[in-house]
Amino acid sequence: MGEGVTQARYRVTGMDCGACAAKIDTALRRVPGVSEVVVSFQSGVLSIAHDDRVDDAAVAKTLSKLGFGATALASGAGQEARSAQASWWRSAKTRATLLCGLALAIAYGVGRLAPEAERYAFIAALLVGLVPVARRAFAAARMGSPFSIEMLMTVAAVGAVIIGATEEAAAVVLFFLVGEMLEGLAASRARRSISDLADLVPKTALVEEAGDTRVVQAELLEVGEILLVRPGERIAADGEIVEGSGDIDEAPVTGESVPKLKAAGDGVFAGTINTTGVLRVRVTAAAADNTIARVVRLVEEAQESKAPTERFIDRFSKAYTPFVVLIAILVAIVPPLVGGADWQMWIYRGLAVLLIGCPCALVISTPAAIAASLSAGARRGLLLKGGAVLEGLRHVTAVAFDKTGTLTQGRPVVTDVVAFERGEETVLAMTAALERGSSHPLAMAILDRAKAQGVSIPPAFMAQAIAGEGISGNVAGEPAFFGSPKAAVERAPIDRLHAARIEALNAEGKTVSVLVVNGQAIGLIALRDEPRADARRALATLAERGIRTVMLTGDNARTAAAVGGELGVEARAELMPQDKLAIVRALQAEGLTVAKVGDGINDAPALAAADIGIAMGGGTDVALETADAAALHARVSDVADMIALSKATMRNIYQNITVALGLKVVFLVTTVIGVTGLWPAILADTGATVLVTLNAIRLLRWRPA
Numbered sequence: 001m002g003e004g005v006t007q008a009r010y011r012v013t014g015m016d017c018g019a020c021a022a023k024i025d026t027a028l029r030r031v032p033g034v035s036e037v038v039v040s041f042q043s044g045v046l047s048i049a050h051d052d053r054v055d056d057a058a059v060a061k062t063l064s065k066l067g068f069g070a071t072a073l074a075s076g077a078g079q080e081a082r083s084a085q086a087s088w089w090r091s092a093k094t095r096a097t098l099l100c101g102l103a104l105a106i107a108y109g110v111g112r113l114a115p116e117a118e119r120y121a122f123i124a125a126l127l128v129g130l131v132p133v134a135r136r137a138f139a140a141a142r143m144g145s146p147f148s149i150e151m152l153m154t155v156a157a158v159g160a161v162i163i164g165a166t167e168e169a170a171a172v173v174l175f176f177l178v179g180e181m182l183e184g185l186a187a188s189r190a191r192r193s194i195s196d197l198a199d200l201v202p203k204t205a206l207v208e209e210a211g212d213t214r215v216v217q218a219e220l221l222e223v224g225e226i227l228l229v230r231p232g233e234r235i236a237a238d239g240e241i242v243e244g245s246g247d248i249d250e251a252p253v254t255g256e257s258v259p260k261l262k263a264a265g266d267g268v269f270a271g272t273i274n275t276t277g278v279l280r281v282r283v284t285a286a287a288a289d290n291t292i293a294r295v296v297r298l299v300e301e302a303q304e305s306k307a308p309t310e311r312f313i314d315r316f317s318k319a320y321t322p323f324v325v326l327i328a329i330l331v332a333i334v335p336p337l338v339g340g341a342d343w344q345m346w347i348y349r350g351l352a353v354l355l356i357g358c359p360c361a362l363v364i365s366t367p368a369a370i371a372a373s374l375s376a377g378a379r380r381g382l383l384l385k386g387g388a389v390l391e392g393l394r395h396v397t398a399v400a401f402d403k404t405g406t407l408t409q410g411r412p413v414v415t416d417v418v419a420f421e422r423g424e425e426t427v428l429a430m431t432a433a434l435e436r437g438s439s440h441p442l443a444m445a446i447l448d449r450a451k452a453q454g455v456s457i458p459p460a461f462m463a464q465a466i467a468g469e470g471i472s473g474n475v476a477g478e479p480a481f482f483g484s485p486k487a488a489v490e491r492a493p494i495d496r497l498h499a500a501r502i503e504a505l506n507a508e509g510k511t512v513s514v515l516v517v518n519g520q521a522i523g524l525i526a527l528r529d530e531p532r533a534d535a536r537r538a539l540a541t542l543a544e545r546g547i548r549t550v551m552l553t554g555d556n557a558r559t560a561a562a563v564g565g566e567l568g569v570e571a572r573a574e575l576m577p578q579d580k581l582a583i584v585r586a587l588q589a590e591g592l593t594v595a596k597v598g599d600g601i602n603d604a605p606a607l608a609a610a611d612i613g614i615a616m617g618g619g620t621d622v623a624l625e626t627a628d629a630a631a632l633h634a635r636v637s638d639v640a641d642m643i644a645l646s647k648a649t650m651r652n653i654y655q656n657i658t659v660a661l662g663l664k665v666v667f668l669v670t671t672v673i674g675v676t677g678l679w680p681a682i683l684a685d686t687g688a689t690v691l692v693t694l695n696a697i698r699l700l701r702w703r704p705a
Contacts, residue, residue: 232274268281325357396612
């Protein structure tokens with residue numbers, strides 16, 4: 001961005017379809033000092049880049065002439081999502097509709113009581129609804145949008161009055177206003193899903209300081225502050241539990257129906273509910289950066305990114321309206337000029353055709369579906385960065401997964417405790433005694449297993465690490481060593497049967513350590529980074545859909561083969577970042593559309609090179625920034641769900657386009673042959689727009705299969 005250029009964002013009211021957004025875009029680009037305009041009618045947000053010749057008042061004035069309101073937004077995404085929006089029934093369009101309806105009812109009454117004044121009464125009722133529409137039409141024309149629906153409506157209504165169809169012209173204006181009101185209702189419903197997501201975060205929180213508590217606005221919380229969260233309360237910030245334990249209901253954020261038991265050291269999301277126990281939570285992210293705020297911000301940015309189909313429809317609609325206007329002119333003048341037909345009848349038909357020329361339903365067909373899908377995905381932890389990504393996912397024919405932290409949990413767990421002597425509980429207890437106090441991942445896994453089994457851990461003395469071998473010390477008065485089988489053999493013999501067991505566990509990709517006490521090998525513990533619970537089923541689902549899967553890992557070949565065999569996925573091992581990149585390129589060279597799924601810095605090059613890059617939740621910021629999409633809740637099944645959502649969205653878009661164009665064609669034909677007139681023509685426009693929007697809104701209820 002150049003020097004002296006300012007970025008500003010506004011909440012726009014009254015913007016209910018893609019045609020509205022196009023008028024705003026065209027008008028603002030003609031304002032001196034504005035260098036960039038991005039309008040998202042889905043989120044109701046306008047972003048512009050401008051110099052010091054433009055201020056908020058100038059933007060608001062320009063939009064006001066077009067019939068829209070504009071309010072400057074604060075920078076935080078959560079704040080944007082919470083910005084006040086007038087209820088649809090309080091909007092200017094609703095008031096205009098009610099006023100026009102009342103005027104039309106009065107006109108009918110006047111017509112019955114005083115037939116000679118009927119025409120003037122209907123003209124007055126017509127003007128009540130048409131004047132604001134005409135004002136917007138001429139403002140749009142001056143600002144570069146001459147073929148707006150308001151202009152077509154104005155010309156059709158005035159023309160109808162001239163040829164004597166005054167009553168019908170007034171009714172058509174009312175139908176038009178009702179259609180606009182319904183568009184506003186549908187758009188409001190679509191936007192509410194994102195604002196509802198932001199509203200999951202409570203507005204206040206209890207902060208502990210020096211033993212006392214005070215109520216603080218959630219948006220003012222600072223990293224490091226300690227929150228007191230009581231049973232039944234929502235957690236006000238992303239954080240880490242420092243004291244207490246409880247079942248956390250994450251359904252509002254992740255969609256998971258079963259609460260998760262969390263204790264000290266576990267992370268929690270803003271907006272989730274503490275159902276049991278009292279928790280003290282250290283804030284780890286400010287309000288503008290918590291999980292929900294990031295999702296809201298990225299979804300709003302994604303809604304501003306157009307899909308290929310949407311860009312095509314935009315180009316098509318710019319030619320469609322002038323073409324239909326030309327057809328309307330030909331319908332009005334050719335039959336009378338060439339065949340001597342009745343001028344009044346064919347002008348009437350031409351005016352009706354004119355109303356079919358509005359591309360609203362067509363323009364809204366794609367972005368409405370994409371906006372609903374992005375919102376539905378975000379509510380289930382599927383974050384897609386734009387319509388192009390959403391549309392592109394349906395073409396994926398191969399998925400390359402990272403292993404550690406993607407197909408697996410990303411941390412080792414104890415898989416086997418084998419006792420040669422003394423019993424498994426003793427082996428686990430003595431090992432835990434040696435490892436107590438260590439922060440090594442393997443040590444933490446052993447301590448977690450001992451805690452889970454309720455094992456009593458004896459005291460250990462003089463514990464010390466031996467580089468490359470293991471750890472030694474004195475446990476309950478006995479010298480003990482715990483380490484690699486090779487180092488253990490140097491301290492105690494391991495018979496052939498136990499050696500074979502160690503080899504078998506190694507073949508399964510497990511890390512094996514042996515416990516030696518008083519010069520005798522008494523047992524072993526095996527650990528492995530275990531596959532995620534849903535990994536095998538998720539990979540099978542992809543295979544059933546004809547999608548090739550491959551696992552890419554820097555781990556050793558034996559471990560990779562073991563995990564790959566267990567999950568039923570092709571494994572490539574001992575890879576550097578450049579090797580992962582090369583494999584993605586090779587898959588693309590085979591003609592496959594490749595999605596790469598990973599969570600680490602070493603995945604970034606391959607994520608960037610893939611047709612679709614997907615970061616797993618909990619991954620590094622580098623992976624999240626590089627990727628096109630993110631599975632925020634780290635479920636392998638999320639990848640298949642993203643592809644399913646993409647396909648459902650495209651089916652919805654094709655349905656919308658069919659409805660939008662189909663109704664236009666039907667009413668064009670019936671109008672030309674005289675079956676339908678002005679008011680059915682306006683219903684063809686507003687009715688199609690409402691149908692398309694309502695169909696798109698169905699995607700808000702999308703659920704994974």
